[in-house]
Amino acid sequence: MSAPQAASGVSTAASPAAAAPVLSVEGFSLTFDAKAQTNLVEDVSFSVAPGRTLCIVGESGCGKSVTSLALMGLLPSPPARIVSGTARFEGSDLFAMSERARADLRGNEMAMIFQExxxxxxxxxxxxxxxxxxxxxxxxxxxxxxxxxxxxxxxxxxxxxxxxxxxxxxxxxxxxxxxxxxxxxxxxNRPKLLIADEPTTALDVTIQAQILALVRRIQQETGTAMILITHDLGVVAEVADDVAVMYAGRIVESGPVEAIFADPQHPYTIGLFGSVPSLERRQGRLATIKGAVPPLQLMPKGCRFAPRCPFADTRCHEQVPPTVSFGAGHKAACWYAPIEQTMGATQ
Known part of the structure; x- marks a missing residue:
């Protein structure tokens, strides 16, 4: 069945990648503890255009769901407090809107699918x-x-x-x-932006595949922009156009899905890929990332991944790493990026 008639006004003539973003988030920081020295979500930036899917990926506790709830205006305030940043939905800053205006958008032009x-x-x-x-x-x-x-x-x-x-x-x-x-x-109500928070986690593999196929079909028919929150790299490979890898409240790597899968540059991203089982014959045990995401009260001063990173040095523990661009929208926040070149030079 094709999309309901009211959705037929969406134009697919222009390339979705070239279209202006439906949502553009810049420098977003959020805290639940006004006395904390660091923010739970720190300096997060990303955008998503019509007809494209941005997957925000990372392990539990990294801030994915909190970010999506903040965008939808569903976090109680207090204790949640937006410290800085903007989230422009078709040019209007969501964070500057009244609650009434947010309620008019929510479920209408912006919608969310919850995990359970x-x-x-x-x-x-x-x-x-x-x-x-x-x-x-x-x-x-x-x-x-x-x-x-x-x-x-x-x-x-x-x-x-x-x-x-x-x-x-x-x-x-x-x-x-x-x-x-x-x-x-x-x-x-034919939203322009759909946020899906782990929409297939509670489903078995067969039903999961059906739901992902359904989401892809609907997006092709409507041109809806989508943010998909997940920790499943298989789902990312299936539906993503762009990927933002999140760790401890920061985006550590982002870019087109092909670049992220073919040439991951952040040690955390590399660790995530190393922990995924393969259908091919495996030699030895799966790789693991030792440790856990730090709580808000114990966030490291520099790179938040430094306590778990096999490459971390004194600088990583003391200074926030710069964001390095590799072209075509691929970026990583790491002192060692580009990792092949830097690690090769130190050997």
Missing amino acids: PMTSLNPAFTIGHQIAEGIIRHRKLSKAQARAEALKMLEWVRIPAAAKRLDAYPHQLSGGMRQRVMIAMALA
Whole structure:
């Protein structure tokens, strides 16, 4: 089934890569502790254009989900406090908007798919009611019209027996179908930006593949810009156009997915790739990254990855590394980058 009629106004004539960003984040820093010496998220910058997918990747606790919730305006303040930076959505700074203006954007021009649909869907209301609620809020349709739109969305995301599922409750659906419902709900008002936070983590491999295929198809049909939060490099390889590797609240490497996979330049990125199992015959044990992401109170003074990095020296522990550009949008924040050239010179 093609995209619902209201989405057909999206033009695909221009190259998505050449289009102006839907969202551009610059120098974003955030803290939950006003007395802390460092910020939980520090000097984060990235952008995403129409029709493209930016994957923000990193292990648990690195700040991926907090960043996405801040962009959606879903963090309680206090304790959350934006220290610095801008997040321009089609030219308007999200962080400078009133709560009313953010609420008008949220679920309308910006939407989010959460990690666990069973806790995100309201168990007391039917699927049809929950999809229609957002449509009525933002598009001012009648209940009957909103219900008809909800049915179209369920058919669009290929829910079997969609008409019957309208009156089903979340607990009556499988995990895969609940996630499809979340996607239908997020896309019901044809948002220009979709943020998906670990949308396939709780699903088995077969259903995960179906959901990823669905997301790719929908994006091709609508031209929606997407930020996908994940720690799964297999998912990144499957759907990403661009990648931002995040560690301890900072982006340590970013660029086109081909460059990141073919020539990773930050030791953390290299460590992530080294820990991924391969279908090919393996020699020895998988690589591991020793240690854990430091808590906010123990963030290192210099490079935040230095305590776990096999290449770290005194400078790495004392000074924040510069961001080195390798062309074509590929960047890494490391004193040793480009790593092959620098390490070769020191041997």
